[in-house]
Amino acid sequence: MLRVISKQRKTNFLTPSGLRCLANLPTVNISAGCVHNCVYCYTKGYSIYPGDNSIEVYENMAEEIANEIKRKRKKPTAVYFCPSCDPFQLVPEVQQITFEVMKILLENDIGVQFVTKGSMPEEIFDLFEKHSSKIAGQIGLISVDEKILNIFEPNAANVYQRLKQLGKLVKIGVKMSARCDPMIYGLTDTNEQLQNLFSAVAKTGCRKTAVSFLFLRPAITASLKKNIVDKNILNEILKPFSKSVCLPIGIKNSTGAVLPVEIRKTTFGKIRKTANDFGIKTHICGCKNCDITRDSCYITRELNSQECLFPK
Ligand code: SF4
Known part of the structure; x- marks a missing residue:
């Protein structure tokens, strides 16, 4: 059962992020903890993580x-x-605070950039439509196979809802991309999976995708072992990491175990080609693949151009 703990805070909410790709914008977390409870979530290892069944707002x-x-x-x-x-977790308190904060920013001529796998309320689309030139976003989608999403993102919005939201946002003029991260090697990157995924994304009118693979830290590995009940799937996910390499992941002094470079290079090539067949341009996350690319996942963008804010 979910516990929502309400608190007051007097220190600043708009804070810089240690992540290199977010270095140029202030960031805000609507809650500590996240009800989506994605089994690969990197925040599970954070000292402020309140546990799987609690969030603080x-x-x-x-x-x-x-x-x-x-x-x-x-x-x-x-x-x-x-x-x-996630700013659009299906928790009334979170949805209300997100709406209020985004409205204040937009009405003060400050842009909004976001990533979500959640359920966006109707009123946010009305707000976004009024200010669409000031907004850029990403909808997280690693597969259009509900069985896979249920394993990895048990409490996030379903495929239909995420695609519908993506299409609506594109239609009202918000700069959008599909965030296919973390792809799971051997599971979400088969030819069939990729074709189904990019065919569905293309139908929404979205023409950009951000891609990277799962990386491991001790808290993430522990979460996978605890939450993935099908041990065959778990073994298939972990097996290629027996030859993993340790890379800096986005933030100073922070590292993670990533798949061997040859696997990533070959599979990114396949992903890029499949996405391209559907008219979608692929951007590989350079923060998690600094040994092979300086590209950016376009998590933040210059709003008046197609450029990203990633410091090269
Ligand atoms: S949406 Fe998933 S990955 Fe993102 S913060 Fe929430 S639990 Fe973590």
Whole structure:
């Protein structure tokens, strides 16, 4: 059973992120913890992670952010939601705070950038439509196979809903891409899986995808072992990591175990080709693949151009 713990906070909510790809924008986390409970979630190892069945929200967040903006001499061009949770978790408190904060930002001429696997409420589409030139986003989707999503992202929105949201956002003029991260080697990257995925994404009108593979840290491996009941699937996921390499992952002094370079190079090539067959351009995450690319997953973008904000 989910516990939502409401708190007050007096320190700033708009904070810089240690992640290199988010270095140019302030970021905000609507909650500590995330009800989607993705089994591969990197936040499970964070000291502030409140456990799988709890989230903490700050009920004064909207009010404090409004004050923070008033105090700033120079307003940020945009704010990123959220490095360590999903802004559209299906929890009334989270949805309300997200809407209020995004509205305050947009009405102050500050852009909104986001990633979600959640359920976006109708009122957010109305808000986004009014300010579409100030918004960019990503819908997370590693597969269109519900059985696979149920294993890896048990509480996130279903495939139909995510694709519908992606199509609606593209239609109202929001710069969107499909975030296919983390792909699971041997499971979500078969020819059939990739064709089904990119065919579905192409039908929404979205023409960009961000791709990377699962990486492991001790807390992520422990979560996979605890939550994936089918031991054959678990073994298939972990087997290729017996020859993994350790790479810096996005943030200073932080590392993770990634698949061997040859596997990633070959499979990214296959993914790129399949996506291209459906008119979709692929961007590989350079933060998690610094040994093979300087590309960016376009998690943040310059809003008045096609460029990303990733510091090269
Ligand atoms: S949606 Fe993101 S933050 Fe939430 S559990 Fe999944 S990976 Fe973690």
